[in-house]
Amino acid sequence: MAQKVWNIYLDRSDFFIQLSLEHLRISGTAILFGAMIGLILGVLISEYRKTTPVILGMTNLIYTIPSISLLGILIPFTGIGNTTAIIALTVYALLPMVRNTYAGITSIEPSVIEAARGMGSTPLEILVKIKLPLATTVILAGLRNMIVMTIALAGIASFIGAGGLGVAIYRGITTNNMAMTMAGSLLIALLALLSDFLVGGIEKSVKRKWRLK
């Protein structure tokens, strides 16, 4: 089996490189949007506690929708293809980002924020100079989770006609070509692991630099 998979990679290397790049493009776009929107929402709910239950509840709810049905729900609005896949992935990416940003900010020692406020920092200065740096490791942990999840989840995007390594998996299943399915799956796992490793490295160096726990 391993031999077969290896041969597929060698025979069809262009195909797999192209699928991998497309996979990274789709998941990367979703990761970028998810990270940005999630960070903003996370900051919002920790600054304005009234919004916390609503936004956290909504992102939680979305998270529980099975991915296949979310894709199905989106098709009438955004059609089939990459756009729909990116929207669905972005929406899933929100929860880990929102939750960790919120947890990171709210777990900061209150005396630290009290000192910053008492010394005359504006709310924005407190956010930028104190809260976000001190929440960075928790936010990065959320980001890391989210990246791995998004890359893996992007594999099913091909079921609604999007590109990426899911195409190989889908083709493998429909043509009863086990080696093809394996080849696609392994590459997805590899991409996920690599990015996990990469963000983990960033997380560590930030922790060391800022003496964070």
Next chain:
Amino acid sequence: MEKQTCDQCIRLENIFKAYEGKEILSDFNLAIRRGEFLTVIGSSGCGKTTVLKLINGLIRPDSGRILINGQDLADLDLIRLRRNIGYVIQEVGLFPHMTVARNISYVPDLIGKETKGDIRSRTRDLIQLVGLEPELLLRYPSELSGGQRQRVGLARALAASPDILLMDEPFGAVDEITRKQLQQEIKGIHQKLGVTIFFVTHDIREAMKLGTRVLIMDQGKIMQEDTPSYVRDHPREGFVQDLLESYLDNSCS
């Protein structure tokens, strides 16, 4: 209203403050003169922190007014005001992701009017003023002892050359020996800089030792306010006498 004489640098007039219907301060009045070292003592929960936070606007009164150098706090830009008031709390609240140097220069960096070099040289002066070695400037708060942290907190509060220093049980969490040293140092700093100090404590000995004036509070009311020697010789009956008894017992032994 006539213009306040500026030797009264902090004035609280007819302050009412309640939390969730529970009255903490009712018709509270206080005037602090420039250059005074006022120690505020009272049992925990009597409203000391509330009074302190009224002065830098962290807490708003329900009614009454607060004057800083003759100006109504309600008309002042609180951000600017706080940058000119040093603030030290028991938990210190150093920024863990910043070096000691950046902690100390936090407010001058926010204000951003001085050159980097000026700020750096004052940071060095300040760390020595609070009795620490300049080598510590490159450390992070987690690499300091409790006493060192408290000193850095004090240096940070002094960094923007404030006229007023608010200190909320600043030496409550350090050991006895360090506390004695810190008490000496704050006394020296007060004499050297002439800054007005509002110092909250729950240790009567500390209050008597440091204050040029002692204010004794109970349940949101001022029981007595006078110089330490007057309070010692003429303690008001009841709460003040009881409080002083323990102090006199201890200072005899």
